Amino acid sequence: MDRKQEIIDAATKSFSLFGYKATTMDQVAKIANVGKGTIYTFFDNKEVLFQEIVIRMITEMKQEAAIVIIEGKSFQENAHAALMKMLEFRETHQLYAKIIIEEKEWKTPAVQLVISQVEKAIVKFVKEKIDKYIANGEIRAVNSELVAYLLFKAYLAFVNDWNITHEKSLSEVEIAEFFQDTIFRSLAL
Amino acid sequence: MDRKQEIIDAATKSFSLFGYKATTMDQVAKIANVGKGTIYTFFDNKEVLFQEIVIRMITEMKQEAAIVIIEGKSFQENAHAALMKMLEFRETHQLYAKIIIEEKEWKTPAVQLVISQVEKAIVKFVKEKIDKYIANGEIRAVNSELVAYLLFKAYLAFVNDWNITHEKSLSEVEIAEFFQDTIFRSLAL
């Protein structure tokens, strides 16, 4: 395991526990067992180090979403599974969850940028699936970018936002059936 | 014009200019030309006064939405017009705009409650329209509360959020056509 990786691992731990703002480079150096200056031989600054780690996190999230996609299943089934998995990642992945909390509490610019990046990655992932299903003639030809955005926002609204303003949350089955009756219905041939 | 109304008017001015947090009861009293203690003969506390004003604002917003609804037009046309009007209100109504800014900057509890109230009022307004059109046999029978929530969140995403993350905003026509092709399409008989 080389030094760069040790720094990345150490920083991932610290960002996950303390968030971006409260993580110090001194601390990362200690966890990694390197001098603080060594960090700057690999990364220009704190934000570049953070970005490296976030890119890895996004890759991990997409891999988890890809696992639940089953070749041969309908667009709805696969889109639903992938979106649910990515929204679950949002809550169970320690670093991502920490980032969301920090964005709300502090509005750290570096963190706001990351939230935006992750969301764009999700929309892009869904858009690519839409394009594939359209090309296969399995769903209607639609503006895949707008539909991907709509699906993302709609799932976010029902899986997350709904719980904030309603006492009774919606089950995954209820959500799936509702979207089958609405958005996915509109995509059917 | 009675004293209570003068206090309400004064407070509306102050909340609109300075927001909830930065508005003092001393200031409201001065603008209204009353003693500070007089305010408390009508309102238990600052938050109750704020609520009174917010309820009036919500009523005003609903009236503006009702104006753009034309009897005999399709559900899509009317829902679209009403939602666009209510989202426009969000930006043009001085108090509401101030509330949104304050919620983002300070997370004042009283203000967060208000945002939630307004959004619930919008969803309820749309739900009632959905119920009416279903009863008239003009759209499919759907869970009107969930569809109203979906419509609200979708419009908010495309009218507001989209502009934050994309350089080119979507025109009203583009938005209307997109929803015609998706959500409204799913509601058609």
Place this chain on the structure above:
DNA sequence: TTTTGACCGAATCGTTCAATTGGTCATTTA
């Protein structure tokens, strides 16, 4: 009886100064 504004405890604000931080680079280490 209604209105007022001085009063009060709690909260907020502005100031000061010590502590901390990200990044740098002279020195040390390999």
Place this chain on the structure above:
DNA sequence: TAAATGACCAATTGAACGATTCGGTCAAAA
């Protein structure tokens, strides 16, 4: 000689503290 280190520095942050302000109260005034 190249890579690693951690003391150093300017800028920023945080803690402490006194002054001020605030929402709400109520005795006094109108």
